[in-house]
Every structure is written in C-alpha cells, then in structure tokens.
Amino acid sequence: MNNVILLTAVPMNTAVFIFDIKKSPCSDRLNELGFTKGTRIVPLHESPGRSAAAYFVKGAVIALRNTDADTIYVSMEESCYD
Amino acid sequence: MIKKVLLVGNPNTGKSTIFNALTGKHQHTGNWSGKTVGNASGIMKYKNREFEITDLPGIYSLDPISEDEKQAVDCLKSGIAHLIVVVLDATCLERNLILASEITKLCTNVIVCVNLLDEAEKKGISVDIDKLGKMLKTKVIPTKARSGIGIRELKEEIYSYNKKCGCCCCSADCIYRNCVYSDQDIINNKDRKIDRILTSRIFGIPIMLLLLCCILWITIWGANYPSGILSHFFGRIEEFLLIYFEDSNILIRGLLIEGVFRTLSWVVSVMLPPMAIFFPLFTILEDLGYLPRIAFNMDHIFKKANAHSKMILSMCMGLGCNAAGVISTRIIESKKERLIAIITNNFMPCNGRFSSLIMLATVFISGGMLVSVKVALAVTAAILSGVLITFIVSYILSNTVLKGEQSSFVLELPPYRAPQPMAIIRRSIRERIVYVLFRAVAVAAPAGAVIWLLQNVSYNDITLLAYIADFLDPFARLMGLDGYILTAFIIGMPANEIVIPIVLMCYTRSSGLIEFNSLSELGELLRANGWTYITAICTMIFSLNHFPCATSLLTIKKETGSMKWTVASFVIPTGVGIILCIAANCILKLL
Numbered sequence: 001m002n003n004v005i006l007l008t009a010v011p012m013n014t015a016v017f018i019f020d021i022k023k024s025p026c027s028d029r030l031n032e033l034g035f036t037k038g039t040r041i042v043p044l045h046e047s048p049g050r051s052a053a054a055y056f057v058k059g060a061v062i063a064l065r066n067t068d069a070d071t072i073y074v075s076m077e078e079s080c081y082d
Numbered sequence: 083m084i085k086k087v088l089l090v091g092n093p094n095t096g097k098s099t100i101f102n103a104l105t106g107k108h109q110h111t112g113n114w115s116g117k118t119v120g121n122a123s124g125i126m127k128y129k130n131r132e133f134e135i136t137d138l139p140g141i142y143s144l145d146p147i148s149e150d151e152k153q154a155v156d157c158l159k160s161g162i163a164h165l166i167v168v169v170l171d172a173t174c175l176e177r178n179l180i181l182a183s184e185i186t187k188l189c190t191n192v193i194v195c196v197n198l199l200d201e202a203e204k205k206g207i208s209v210d211i212d213k214l215g216k217m218l219k220t221k222v223i224p225t226k227a228r229s230g231i232g233i234r235e236l237k238e239e240i241y242s243y244n245k246k247c248g249c250c251c252c253s254a255d256c257i258y259r260n261c262v263y264s265d266q267d268i269i270n271n272k273d274r275k276i277d278r279i280l281t282s283r284i285f286g287i288p289i290m291l292l293l294l295c296c297i298l299w300i301t302i303w304g305a306n307y308p309s310g311i312l313s314h315f316f317g318r319i320e321e322f323l324l325i326y327f328e329d330s331n332i333l334i335r336g337l338l339i340e341g342v343f344r345t346l347s348w349v350v351s352v353m354l355p356p357m358a359i360f361f362p363l364f365t366i367l368e369d370l371g372y373l374p375r376i377a378f379n380m381d382h383i384f385k386k387a388n389a390h391s392k393m394i395l396s397m398c399m400g401l402g403c404n405a406a407g408v409i410s411t412r413i414i415e416s417k418k419e420r421l422i423a424i425i426t427n428n429f430m431p432c433n434g435r436f437s438s439l440i441m442l443a444t445v446f447i448s449g450g451m452l453v454s455v456k457v458a459l460a461v462t463a464a465i466l467s468g469v470l471i472t473f474i475v476s477y478i479l480s481n482t483v484l485k486g487e488q489s490s491f492v493l494e495l496p497p498y499r500a501p502q503p504m505a506i507i508r509r510s511i512r513e514r515i516v517y518v519l520f521r522a523v524a525v526a527a528p529a530g531a532v533i534w535l536l537q538n539v540s541y542n543d544i545t546l547l548a549y550i551a552d553f554l555d556p557f558a559r560l561m562g563l564d565g566y567i568l569t570a571f572i573i574g575m576p577a578n579e580i581v582i583p584i585v586l587m588c589y590t591r592s593s594g595l596i597e598f599n600s601l602s603e604l605g606e607l608l609r610a611n612g613w614t615y616i617t618a619i620c621t622m623i624f625s626l627n628h629f630p631c632a633t634s635l636l637t638i639k640k641e642t643g644s645m646k647w648t649v650a651s652f653v654i655p656t657g658v659g660i661i662l663c664i665a666a667n668c669i670l671k672l673l
Binding site: 013024025026028029030031032033034042044045046047048049050051052054056057058059060061062063064065067068 | 142145173174177180268269273274277281282283286287374377378383385391415490491495497
C-alpha cells in the first residue's frame with residue numbers, strides 16, 4: 001500500500017495504474033469511461049485554472065475535475081492491485 | 083414492413099456521419115461527445131429494398147446515466163431492431179470494445195463497424211479485422227466514413243443480413259490485446275502538442291477570447307457588403323412593385339408591399355449575412371474539436387459558479403439557436419445543473435440576436451479604418467457580459483432554489499480533426515440561409531402585416547401602434563428605450579431576428595427609407611428618431627437579457643416538463659434585462 005497515491009499527486013506524463021476508485025456520484029461514469037482497477041492511466045496536462053486535468057485512458061483523453069480525480073488511487077506498478 | 087436498423091456506439095465515433103452516408107440525410111455532426119442528443123431516423127434504399135436507419139445518441143455502457151443515454155438504451159433494449167450496427171472508433175478500441183462486447187452478449191442481431199480507420203493508421207494503430215470478427219463472433223465491416231470508404235460494404239451487409247451472430251464470450255481487454263496493434267506516442271503526438279498551446283495556463287483563455295473576437299470581426303467585416311447589396315436589390319424590387327401596383331387597392335400596396343415585403347426584405351438583408359458568415363466559422367471550431375477544450379479551459383470558473391462545465395457546450399449551441407442550446411443540455415447528468423443550464427441558456431445571444439447586436443454596434447461606432455475591429459470588440463464584450471450574467475445567475479440559483487451537491491466534471495477531449503470546408507458550406511447554406519429565408523416567410527411576413535395594420539388602423543386619428551407605443555413609452559424611457567423598441571421586442575417574440583426589422587419598420591414609414599448601402603447608413607434613420615448611444619446600449623442590453631423566443635419557450639416546456647421552470651426561464655432573463663437597462667440608463671445619463 002506504500003506506493004499507492006492519489007491520481008492528482010502523479011506528475012504529468014507519468015504512467016500509473018488504477019489501484020482503487022472510491023464510491024462517488026461520478027464513479028459509475030468513470031467506470032464506463034474505462035477507469036477500472038488495473039487500467040493504465042497517464043496525466044497529460046492541467047487546465048488553465050488548475051482545477052482539472054486531462055488523462056489518457058484506454059485510448060481516449062478524458063478531462064477530470066481534481067475533486068473527481070481525488071477519488072482515484074493509483075500505483076506505479078501494474079501488478080499492485082492484484 | 084420496413085426493417086429497422088439501429089446505429090449505436092460510444093459518443094463521437096462517427097455514427098451520424100455513417101447515418102448520413104447510408105440515408106443521404108443531413109443529421110448534425112460535430113467533433114465532440116454528446117452532439118447527438120435525440121434519435122434521428124432516415125430511410126436507406128438499397129437494391130429496391132428500404133431500411134429505416136436510426137442514429138442513437140452515443141452511450142458508454144448499457145447502464146445509462148444522462149437523459150440522452152437513457153433514450154438510446156431504452157430504444158436498444160426495446161427489441162424493435164431487425165439489426166444493430168455497433169459503430170466503433172478504431173483509434174480508441176480499448177474502450178469502445180467494452181460496449182461492443184456488452185451488446186454482443188445481450189443481442190444476437192449485431193454487426194460491428196470499425197470506423198475512423200484512416201485516423202488510426204495515421205496514429206500508428208492497426209486492427210486485425212478478421213480476428214476481431216472471430217472473437218466477437220459477428221461480421222465486422224471496416225469503414226472510413228468521412229471519405230465514404232466501406233459504406234457500400236456496410237449497405238450490402240445490412241441488405242443481406244439474415245443470420246444471427248454467436249454470443250461473444252471474450253472480455254473486451256482480451257479482444258483488444260489480440261486484435262489491435264499500436265505504437266502511438268501518447269505524450270508527444272500532434273494532438274498533445276496543440277493541446278499544450280490551446281489549453282495552456284498562459285495562452286489557453288487569451289487564445290479563446292482572440293478566436294471569438296476574430297470570428298466576430300470576420301462576420302462584421304464580411305456582412306456589411308452583402309447587406310448593402312441585398313438592401314439595394316430589395317429596394318429596387320420594392321420600387322418596381324410600388325410603380326406596378328400604383329393604382330391598386332391600398333391593401334395590396336400597403337399591407338403586402340410596405341408591410342409584408344418590406345419586413346421580409348429587412349430581415350433578409352440585415353440579418354441573413356451575419357448569420358450566414360458566423361455559422362460556418364463556428365462550425366469550423368466545432369469540427370476541429372475545440373468546443374470541449376473551451377469547457378476544459380473554463381472549468382475553474384464554472385466550479386466557482388457551482389455550475390457544470392458541460393454547460394459551456396450548451397451555451398455554444400445557444401449561440402446558434404437557444405432552442406438547440408436547451409436541447410443540448412441533455413448531456414448534463416445532474417437534474418439540478420441541467421435546469422440551471424436551461425434557465426440561463428437565453429443569456430447567450432442566438433444568431434438572430436447577435437445579428438441585432440452587430441447591427442446596433444455598427445450603427446453607433448464610428449472610427450475610420452478600425453471600425454470593424456471596434457465593433458467586433460463591442461460585440462465580444464456583449465457576449466462576454468452574457469457569459470458573466472450566466473455565471474452570476476447560476477451561482478444565485480445553485481445557492482437558493484436549486485441548491486444541491488455539485489456534480490462531477492468528466493468530459494472526453496476528442497482528437498483534433500481537419501474540418502471539411504465543402505461539407506461546412508453545404509450545411510451552412512442548408513441550415514442557415516434556407517432556414518432564415520423560411521423563417522422570414524413564416525414569421526417576419528405575418529409580423530410585417532401586423533405592424534402595417536397597427537400603423538394604419540387609427541382610432542381618434544391615432545394609430546394603434548402609437549397607442550401601444552405611447553402606453554409602453556414611460557416604462558421604456560425609464561429603461562433607456564422608447565415605446566416602439568419595447569413594442570418590437572413584444573411583437574418579435576416569435577423570432578428574435580425580426581425585432582430590429584420591426585423597429586426599422588416603425589420608423590421607416592415616415593422617412594420612406596427602403597434601402598441602404600451599408601449598415602452604418604441605418605444610424606441616420608435611428609438618430610432621426612431620437613436614438614442616442616444610450617438607446618443603442620440599452621437596446622443591446624435588453625436584446626441580450628429578455629424573454630426567450632416562442633420556439634425556445636416551447637422547447638423549455640418540453641424539456642423540463644414543468645410550467646414553473648418555463649415561467650422562470652421567461653421571468654429571470656426579463657427581470658435581469660429590466661434591472662440592467664434601468665441601471666445603465668441612469669448611470670450613463672449621469673456621466
């Protein structure tokens with residue numbers, strides 16, 4: 001668990017793997033967009049107001065508000081969630 | 083009986099482009115998730131047989147969240163379809179295959195269409211179509227719909243489809259790993275390089291404002307000449323008609339020529355050119371994939387206003403038509419935030435209203451060479467004030483009557499795509515020019531007749547129009563307007579583009595002006611009727627902030643299903659408009 005961090009804490013352009021997603025009003029939407037346990041995710045760039053960031057997930061680029069990204073825990077290693 | 087075929091898939095996979103290619107229809111397409119919010123149907127004729135093709139709004143899974151997705155999933159599960167065509171985006175198969183495998187597990191009447199293969203090739207993604215078909219246990223058709231490649235094969239497959247597919251038992255991940263080969267650079271590809279500029283902390287918002295200003299400047303600069311030419315053309319026709327019908331009945335001369343024909347020609351010559359220029363320019367941004375980037379750039383402001391950032395997409399649609407803007411709020415999942423988006427959509431000036439803004443600004447701003455730049459800046463400021471009022475009203479609503487937890491902001495940023503100029507021009511001619519001409523006949527012509535009757539039917543030697551205008555005049559003066567302007571806003575309720583032509587109609591009767599060479603010439607007419615820059619500013623404010631047109635109100639009633647919120651959508655912008663006009667009038671008079 002030591003190397004599990006919040007998605008918003010990941011430096012830009014660093015690939016990480018989703019470890020867990022907290023239940024929230026947007027967790028169903030995140031799940032269907034491909035934010036599932038074990039999925040590789042890469043933060044790409046922040047919005048001008050730094051309230052949101054764009055992430056590469058399953059071939060698409062998805063913009064997420066930081067409050068929503070804070071429900072996602074990630075790990076640097078792919079096998080960590082198993 | 084005609085067999086029904088449903089087109090389903092994730093948002094922005096090119097379903098509407100395929101639908102148009104199959105049916106020959108002209109369903110709206112756009113490069114962003116949520117462009118299609120309602121079902122569209124059309125007939126595909128192939129080898130003497132007919133199929134009813136239905137283009138469904140994009141869905142990510144079979145458990146819908148937003149209104150448009152619920153509609154699509156209900157239709158999919160209703161069992162009405164002879165065949166379901168699942169459209170996949172070849173550049174994003176890892177996620178698209180999740181929905182495809184869900185559908186092939188649920189239904190057996192499925193074929194799969196892998197679209198956007200041209201874009202995938204450019205990104206270094208290749209797809210093993212045969213293997214994909216074997217793993218999904220269904221027929222897979224590769225297409226490049228924008229260039230028409232694969233459409234004939236898809237038609238043939240729809241035509242000859244007769245056997246059910248097997249049930250797919252592989253996971254989406256497994257299918258993806260076996261069928262898709264990718265060596266794309268996700269960090270330094272072309273899209274990311276563009277994004278680093280267009281959504282950058284330093285340049286993101288300035289570029290956005292500059293683009294808006296440039297579009298408006300091109301619209302203003304370009305509209306002046308066709309307006310003058312059209313006015314001259316209609317003026318000559320009117321002169322000819324007046325001579326030809328010189329001895330005719332007053333009803334033919336007055337009602338039909340000075341009433342109906344003149345209003346119709348005002349609407350076409352003053353309002354049509356800006357609409358015809360702005361719309362294709364805006365469509366270029368839409369097709370490029372820039373609109374979701376605007377939502378991304380402005381997220382922090384929407385967050386502070388307790389509003390959903392997707393609201394900016396419905397606001398952008400509102401720039402074209404507020405009724406379309408109201409319908410496009412279906413992409414907002416939260417009911418509370420959707421209501422806020424519906425009520426505030428009218429603060430974005432639709433095509434009809436910002437043509438009025440352009441005309442008013444052109445008439446009252448002078449300054450030699452840079453006049454069109456100044457006008458563009460004035461209209462940009464007017465639109466930005468509409469955005470600011472939207473934020474303030476959203477904040478007030480979300481903290482009072484529509485209080486609730488703020489929902490999430492999750493939005494796909496689509497790949498940048500080169501716009502197709504010919505398609506944009508065709509669409510603009512069809513949707514703007516034909517639409518405006520139709521509205522000119524359907525709405526402006528009857529309004530012209532009403533105005534002429536009000537101008538010519540008298541009681542105690544005072545015309546009915548003068549009675550109405552005199553009655554409204556004291557209140558209108560308080561707002562910095564006059565009775566005729568307020569009357570025009572009320573009579574112009576069926577369509578915003580007729581408001582300024584009605585004002586001109588009210589004034590032209592005495593002046594006899596029937597044509598002008600440029601928009602600034604109209605200034606003389608308005609000044610002769612007592613207009614000052616305060617009147618122009620207050621008219622611009624009330625044009626931005628007043629009740630929605632009849633079509634928008636009917637759409638709001640249909641979308642909210644509530645009389646209460648329809649009344650609120652009428653009262654709130656009108657109240658804001660009255661307060662702002664009175665305030666502006668008082669302040670400007672003191673200066």
